[in-house]
Amino acid sequence: MTRPRILGLTGSIGMGKSTVAAMFVEHGVPVFDADADVRRMQGPGGKLLPAIEARFPGSTGPEGVKRDVLGEQVFGDPEALADLEAIVHPAVGQNRAAFLLEHANADMVLFDIPLLFEKGGHEAVDTVIVVSAPPEAQRKRVLARPGMTPEKFAHILELQVPDAEKRARADHVIDTGTTLAETELAVKSVIEQLRQAD
Incomplete structure (x- = not known):
């Protein structure tokens, strides 16, 4: 039985991964968002709440994980x-x-996995796509998030594989430091290349 080509989408914090994932959806590629999946399972009535509460008492409530x-x-x-x-x-x-x-x-599906390289998930996908933007654009986006501080941002970066290494290990790099229209063209181009390769 043939299965869909599995694309792994990753990128450091603030690189525009969610925006790019949404563009794949618009072009008919089903997307599995690992973060959204975790949020749902840790939200109100989520299936992970009993196990999390048992191991970490006081960490959950009616609204889900605190x-x-x-x-x-x-x-x-x-x-x-x-x-x-x-x-x-x-x-x-x-x-x-x-x-x-x-x-x-489907001919292809996309797994949106923030820590694709960090957790070894790249070995389970057929094609790795990395979203990347210049450091100053990344910094500006991340520090605009509620509750984010330069210290928190620095700590997150320490835990992630550096952007340059991700780009070097990618099969395709999508530049999000450009306009949305240019990024969308890049997404379309990657999808077309992959469809032609099959």
Whole structure:
């Protein structure tokens, strides 16, 4: 049985990944958003809440995971983080497998995975697409986010594979430091190239 070509979309914080993922959707490519999936499972009535509450008491409520409370329990504690990932990652994996089954007849699907290289997910995709923008554009976007500080931004960057390395390891790079129209043309071009390659 043939399966869809699996595209892995990644990029450092503030590079415009969500915008580019939305463009793939507009061009008929089904997208699995790992972050959105986690938010849903950790939201009100989410299926991960009982396991998270059992391991991290007081970290959930009627509105779902209390991000600040859970963050305090996990931040700087590798063992606690590993426990949280052991709850979250298998559930995301199951949902991703279900998504693949649901779209088995598509010619390609896109997995939007922020930490594609950091967590070794690049080995499970056929084509890696990296979104990238100049550092000053990235910094401006990230620092405009509510609650973001230069210190937080610096810490996030430390945890991520550097942009230059991501670009070097990518099959395709989409520049988001340009206009939206130019970025969309780049997305369209990548889709066309991949369709011709099949």
